[in-house]
Amino acid sequence: MLERKSIVSIEDVSTEEMFEIFRVTDEMQGSIDKKKRLTSMSGRIMSTLFYEPSTRTRMSFEAAMHRLGGSVISMAEPKASSAAKGETLADSIRMFSSYSDIIVIRHPLDGAARLAAKFSSVPVINGGDGSGQHPTQTLLDLYTIYHSFSSIDGLKIAILGDLKYGRTVHSLVMALSRFDVEISLVSPPILRIPDYIKSRVQDNVKLREETDLNEVLSNCDVLYVTRIQKERFSDMNEYNSVIGTYSIDVSDVDKMKKNAMILHPLPRVDEIKPTVDYDPRSAYFKQAANGVPVRMALISLILGD
Amino acid sequence: MERTLRISKIREGIVIDHIPGGKSLKVLSVLNIGEKSGYTVSVAMFVQSNRMKTKDVLKIESRFLEKSELDRIALIAPDATISVIKNYEISEKFTVEIPKRILGILKCNNQNCITNGREPIRPEFELLSRSPLVIRCIFCERNMGESEIHSSL
Numbered sequence: 001m002l003e004r005k006s007i008v009s010i011e012d013v014s015t016e017e018m019f020e021i022f023r024v025t026d027e028m029q030g031s032i033d034k035k036k037r038l039t040s041m042s043g044r045i046m047s048t049l050f051y052e053p054s055t056r057t058r059m060s061f062e063a064a065m066h067r068l069g070g071s072v073i074s075m076a077e078p079k080a081s082s083a084a085k086g087e088t089l090a091d092s093i094r095m096f097s098s099y100s101d102i103i104v105i106r107h108p109l110d111g112a113a114r115l116a117a118k119f120s121s122v123p124v125i126n127g128g129d130g131s132g133q134h135p136t137q138t139l140l141d142l143y144t145i146y147h148s149f150s151s152i153d154g155l156k157i158a159i160l161g162d163l164k165y166g167r168t169v170h171s172l173v174m175a176l177s178r179f180d181v182e183i184s185l186v187s188p189p190i191l192r193i194p195d196y197i198k199s200r201v202q203d204n205v206k207l208r209e210e211t212d213l214n215e216v217l218s219n220c221d222v223l224y225v226t227r228i229q230k231e232r233f234s235d236m237n238e239y240n241s242v243i244g245t246y247s248i249d250v251s252d253v254d255k256m257k258k259n260a261m262i263l264h265p266l267p268r269v270d271e272i273k274p275t276v277d278y279d280p281r282s283a284y285f286k287q288a289a290n291g292v293p294v295r296m297a298l299i300s301l302i303l304g305d
Numbered sequence: 306m307e308r309t310l311r312i313s314k315i316r317e318g319i320v321i322d323h324i325p326g327g328k329s330l331k332v333l334s335v336l337n338i339g340e341k342s343g344y345t346v347s348v349a350m351f352v353q354s355n356r357m358k359t360k361d362v363l364k365i366e367s368r369f370l371e372k373s374e375l376d377r378i379a380l381i382a383p384d385a386t387i388s389v390i391k392n393y394e395i396s397e398k399f400t401v402e403i404p405k406r407i408l409g410i411l412k413c414n415n416q417n418c419i420t421n422g423r424e425p426i427r428p429e430f431e432l433l434s435r436s437p438l439v440i441r442c443i444f445c446e447r448n449m450g451e452s453e454i455h456s457s458l
Binding site: 088 | 413415417418419420422423424425426441442443444445446447448
């Protein structure tokens with residue numbers, strides 16, 4: 001189904017394909033647990049083109065390809081690459097797609113991954129474009145939720161923090177809207193989710209916007225916390241007015257359901273206190289770890305024979 | 306009462322009717338008809354209309370329209386009718402239509418969109434809704450409404 005397909009937006013993955021990814025992710029996790037050596041991607045090369053800093057996304061994609069027996073080539077720092085010499089992204093992509101079998105790209109401009117997919121002769125996976133989308137983060141977020149609750153339908157999900165610029169949130173809200181869920185969006189007024197994302201939420205989803213976390217804390221099954229991203233603000237006064245608005249500590253977690261789950265795409269700064277890490281409801285490190293088997297599954301399904 | 310023509314007939318050119326009241330100057334602007342174009346243009350603004358309360362009408366002599374110009378007009382005046390005049394007679398009459406794919410005629414208003422750089426691509430949008438007018442950039446996936454579209458044309 002996903003064979004040879006580029007994944008730029010979460011809408012490029014059907015719900016059926018999503019569950020197929022989850023099924024293969026379980027298999028991949030089994031192989032990791034058993035320390036089984038996989039060779040399905042032997043002889044295949046992945047290019048990772050990160051025009052913006054990345055730790056988890058880049059390393060988990062590279063780890064995934066290595067665990068599947070494939071190889072990875074990476075662009076050096078963008079500042080030292082041909083982009084700095086004025087080469088267009090289209091030209092870079094034409095070249096890199098002749099060097100490799102699959103491309104993973106992160107870029108500061110919105111729509112860069114869609115452009116890359118147009119010019120590439122091999123599948124392109126979006127590792128985050130501007131404040132646009134981050135579909136593989138969404139896949140691992142949903143896998144983490146699904147794995148824990150055995151279903152996504154029926155859940156109450158609160159999403160907290162920077163909903164305006166946070167691309168992980170944009171992809172997540174769009175994907176969740178396919179399910180029978182209640183979504184609470186909690187943010188300072190100036191960081192509300194953009195209308196262009198809200199307009200894409202299906203009518204069947206109950207969506208509400210809040211500024212007070214206490215309105216949703218005791219009721220939610222999943223609390224998805226995001227960082228307020230300093231690098232996305234052009235106006236530092238605006239950033240200073242919202243930084244530190246929310247900071248989850250143990251007393252907040254105590255108000256939550258016993259089987260609730262706290263997620264965060266990481267890195268965190270001060271929006272979740274380190275003391276919360278010891279609570280069994282904190283699942284963000286497991287969520288980050290799921291990045292490898294989920295991306296192994298995705299690569300296998302795209303490049304599989 | 307004797308019926309009179311507000312603007313006299315033209316020999317050759319186009320008549321653009323059913324432009325929303327007040328939008329005719331914007332239509333002239335997207336057709337690049339300004340102070341130096343030299344075309345003879347008649348403009349009737351805020352004419353009473355049964356269908357649209359008030360409308361504007363343009364008569365432009367010795368000027369015909371390309372497909373991309375019709376698409377631009379459709380984004381400003383989605384109900385506009387175009388009459389092509391030859392030898393004082395209407396040789397062709399049709400209504401403009403907003404295309405489902407809008408290619409290369411306007412820029413994305415998201416300044417962070419890759420299409421606003423120097424990449425070798427034409428901006429491309431899909432039509433989401435005709436009324437109210439909403440289009441989406443196929444690259445950055447941002448929606449643009451009527452006022453944003455008009456300021457981008």
